[in-house]
Amino acid sequence: MSSTQEIQTGVAEILEEVAGVAPADVSPEKSFTDDLDVDSLSMVEIATAVEDKFGVAIPDDELGNIKTVGDAISYIEKNQ
Amino acid sequence: MTSLRIQQGAAGARVLGLGAYRPRRRVTNDELAQTMDTNDEWIQSRVGIAERRWAEPDETLVEMAVAAGGKALAASGLAPDAVDLVIVASASLRKPIPGMGPLVAHRLGVNRPGAFDLNAGCAGFCYALGVAVDAIRAGSAVNALIIGVERLTDVTDLTDRGTAVIFADGAGAMVIGASDEPGIGPVVWGSDGDQHTAISIPEGLPHMTMAGQAVYRWATTKLTETLFAAMERAGVGPQDIDVFAPHQANLRIIESMAKKLGLPESTVIARDIVQSGNTSAASVPLALTALIESGEAKSGDTALVLGYGAGLTFAGQVLQLP
Numbered sequence: 001m002s003s004t005q006e007i008q009t010g011v012a013e014i015l016e017e018v019a020g021v022a023p024a025d026v027s028p029e030k031s032f033t034d035d036l037d038v039d040s041l042s043m044v045e046i047a048t049a050v051e052d053k054f055g056v057a058i059p060d061d062e063l064g065n066i067k068t069v070g071d072a073i074s075y076i077e078k079n080q
Numbered sequence: 081m082t083s084l085r086i087q088q089g090a091a092g093a094r095v096l097g098l099g100a101y102r103p104r105r106r107v108t109n110d111e112l113a114q115t116m117d118t119n120d121e122w123i124q125s126r127v128g129i130a131e132r133r134w135a136e137p138d139e140t141l142v143e144m145a146v147a148a149g150g151k152a153l154a155a156s157g158l159a160p161d162a163v164d165l166v167i168v169a170s171a172s173l174r175k176p177i178p179g180m181g182p183l184v185a186h187r188l189g190v191n192r193p194g195a196f197d198l199n200a201g202c203a204g205f206c207y208a209l210g211v212a213v214d215a216i217r218a219g220s221a222v223n224a225l226i227i228g229v230e231r232l233t234d235v236t237d238l239t240d241r242g243t244a245v246i247f248a249d250g251a252g253a254m255v256i257g258a259s260d261e262p263g264i265g266p267v268v269w270g271s272d273g274d275q276h277t278a279i280s281i282p283e284g285l286p287h288m289t290m291a292g293q294a295v296y297r298w299a300t301t302k303l304t305e306t307l308f309a310a311m312e313r314a315g316v317g318p319q320d321i322d323v324f325a326p327h328q329a330n331l332r333i334i335e336s337m338a339k340k341l342g343l344p345e346s347t348v349i350a351r352d353i354v355q356s357g358n359t360s361a362a363s364v365p366l367a368l369t370a371l372i373e374s375g376e377a378k379s380g381d382t383a384l385v386l387g388y389g390a391g392l393t394f395a396g397q398v399l400q401l402p
């Protein structure tokens with residue numbers, strides 16, 4: 001089990017790797033598409049990277065509900 | 081029971097020639113933006129397509145297959161009657177009786193070959209190549225002509241921006257022949273039939289629908305192992321790959337695969353999608369032909385190819401360019 005802070009750091013690492021987002025820009029209230037300029041296909045790659053890193057499953061229909069970094073963190077916390 | 085004799089074919093097969101047919105009509109993103117709610121920026125950044133070719137009525141599947149097949153035969157230096165197997169891979173033939181193989185062979189002057197159509201969606205060409213190599217190794221054929229041909233515009237709703245911006249038309253062909261020194265590695269193929277609805281023409285509809293994100297996810301996660309397996313079975317590694325020519329479905333899938341494979345800087349990556357769109361079973365031979373014509377790929381280069389699509393199906397192999 002990772003702590004909330006560890007999860008946020010892990011998500012920031014994935015965002016940097018997949019979409020070139022600067023880790024300093026990543027905080028829970030940020031929207032992936034509106035604030036971090038992550039498009040729907042990068043979201044798919046982020047989802048698979050999150051699955052690998054945290055051992056959670058993110059089906060396509062759940063992915064649509066994950067809009068902010070905070071949504072991702074709480075999804076991981078609930079499902080890990 | 082009488083025991084039956086079996087035969088042994090050639091030790092291997094190699095590529096002898098390639099050819100392509102690109103429909104006359106170029107369709108730019110700006111042209112599509114005039115009739116549907118899309119734009120050049122979106123298409124280039126999400127899919128990587130700048131323009132595609134759409135076939136006109138006289139550019140039928142058979143005409144395009146004959147044109148590409150004729151060029152591949154000429155490049156191979158073989159006389160048509162040296163060919164004894166013709167496989168036409170396609171997923172867009174709307175009237176499947178009769179299949180195209182026998183007519184295409186006849187039009188090219190190939191004398192009474194084994195001839196048939198093969199539908200494995202966008203993996204069709206690589207499936208056909210695998211079948212042809214195995215036929216040559218089993219002694220059922222000596223020289224084979226394999227053609228991938230599509231008129232996807234016939235099965236696409238050209239007012240639906242979700243698919244119309246992606247799918248296109250064309251034909252690509254390859255002649256292969258028996259050889260003591262193998263120039264085509266074993267095929268690694270498979271299917272995920274649980275996802276048969278991901279790319280399909282639903283009952284009662286004339287056109288394809290596609291679950292884009294599900295296919296994107298599948299392509300960027302599940303197919304890396306196929307690519308590694310194709311290299312392993314051919315006894316090569318990423319550092320040996322001069323040319324990487326996967327199915328041209330989405331430039332971002334191509335780049336993602338190339339990154340996961342850890343290909344060297346020097347590997348030439350096929351990006352024919354930029355000019356040709358997604359031509360399903362025709363995309364791999366079209367992409368290889370484009371690289372040969374531009375001089376980016378050279379004779380003797382080792383290429384890694386992969387087809388994947390409706391089914392869902394996938395097939396890949398390593399081959400040496402003629």
Ligand SMILES: CC(C)(COP(=O)(O)OP(=O)(O)OC[C@H]1O[C@@H](n2cnc3c(N)ncnc32)[C@H](O)[C@@H]1OP(=O)(O)O)[C@@H](O)C(=O)NCCC(=O)NCCS
Binds near residue numbers: 279
């Ligand atoms: C088809 C594909 C490019 C669609 O991309 P996507 O990001 O999944 O597209 P979506 O339908 O989720 O749409 C994302 C956004 O772009 C918009 N959009 C969709 N299609 C568009 C188009 N043609 N032009 C402009 N905008 C478009 C949507 O309205 C949506 O906007 P929003 O986020 O503001 O609501 C992508 O899923 C893909 O390439 N998948 C793989 C397909 C494949 O490899 N097939 C193999 C066949 S052999």
